[in-house]
Amino acid sequence: MNNTHVKAERLDKLLTSLGYGLRKDVRFWIKDGLIRIDGEMAVSPAQKVRPDQVLLMEKPLDHPYGLTIIYHKPLDTVCSRKEDGSLIYDSFPERWLGRKPALSSVGRLDKETSGLLIITDDGQLNHQLTSPKKHFSKTYAVTLDRPLDGSEVDTFASGTLVLEGEEKPCLPAEMTIHTDKQVSLVLHEGRYHQVRRMFAAVGNHVETLQRTHIGVLSLHDTALAPGEYKTLTAELLMELVSP
Numbered sequence: 001m002n003n004t005h006v007k008a009e010r011l012d013k014l015l016t017s018l019g020y021g022l023r024k025d026v027r028f029w030i031k032d033g034l035i036r037i038d039g040e041m042a043v044s045p046a047q048k049v050r051p052d053q054v055l056l057m058e059k060p061l062d063h064p065y066g067l068t069i070i071y072h073k074p075l076d077t078v079c080s081r082k083e084d085g086s087l088i089y090d091s092f093p094e095r096w097l098g099r100k101p102a103l104s105s106v107g108r109l110d111k112e113t114s115g116l117l118i119i120t121d122d123g124q125l126n127h128q129l130t131s132p133k134k135h136f137s138k139t140y141a142v143t144l145d146r147p148l149d150g151s152e153v154d155t156f157a158s159g160t161l162v163l164e165g166e167e168k169p170c171l172p173a174e175m176t177i178h179t180d181k182q183v184s185l186v187l188h189e190g191r192y193h194q195v196r197r198m199f200a201a202v203g204n205h206v207e208t209l210q211r212t213h214i215g216v217l218s219l220h221d222t223a224l225a226p227g228e229y230k231t232l233t234a235e236l237l238m239e240l241v242s243p
Contacts, residue, residue, distance in 0.1 A: 019097065034057050103121050107129075125238070
């Protein structure tokens with residue numbers, strides 16, 4: 001983002017949108033001398049400021065121009081904010097959960113699926129990564145319950161496989177066989193529980209599932225352990241995922 005063209009906004013609105021607290025908190029911080037604007041003490045919650053002008057408790061504001069996260073999602077965590085159990089958002093600083101616009105995962109991985117996940121508060125970035133027109137593939141490492149029967153590669157590549165409860169066939173998908181029970185599968189769309197349903201359609205069952213790539217970005221190359229994350233700009237992320 002070109003930060004020089006960011007529009008100035010009220011100090012209290014800026015701090016609340018970044019999850020720091022309520023507008024009434026900003027008044028107390030000003031009273032206690034905890035906010036500086038261009039090196040001078042802030043005098044009013046209504047002061048018009050740009051994020052790079054502000055220090056709160058002598059620190060710059062946290063990711064003021066958007067927050068994008070590469071995350072290694074562990075097993076037994078969910079991507080929704082509303083479900084019971086362990087949430088992916090539990091891994092992040094609490095302040096990030098108060099940001100507006102809110103953080104959202106780019107697509108979802110179910111509770112039993114681990115691997116590479118992108119989370120962002122940038123709606124345009126989210127759209128770019130999920131738009132069928134952009135063709136960002138997703139690659140999965142799959143362990144199966146039963147040995148392959150030998151027809152799966154051709155079936156998945158044919159573009160004719162219809163999942164239960166649907167009418168439109170899946171887009172062609174590329175499968176690489178590693179052992180008779182371990183494969184990699186590259187998808188070019190994102191249907192509900194798609195990998196599991198594809199193997200169910202050919203009479204098999206997925207035992208373990210991990211997303212290893214988004215586009216050309218590799219989970220291995222991130223060096224992230226389960227539950228770990230790193231932040232980066234939207235521009236850099238697009239460079240990392242693009243062929």
